[in-house]
Each structure stands twice: as structure tokens, then as C-alpha cells.
Amino acid sequence: xxxxxxxxxxxxxxxxxxx
Numbered sequence: 001x002x003x004x005x006x007x008x009x010x011x012x013x014x015x016x017x018x019x
């Protein structure tokens with residue numbers, strides 16, 4: 001499956017939780 005898409009999704013979730 002698309003590992004890159006999953007990685008971007010994790011980065012977005014971490015970015016939202018950071019604020």
C-alpha cells in the first residue's frame with residue numbers, strides 16, 4: 001500500500017496535535 005501517504009497523514013496528525 002501507499003507508505004508515503006500514510007507517513008504524510010501521521011505528520012499532519014502530529015502537526016495538529018502540536019498546537
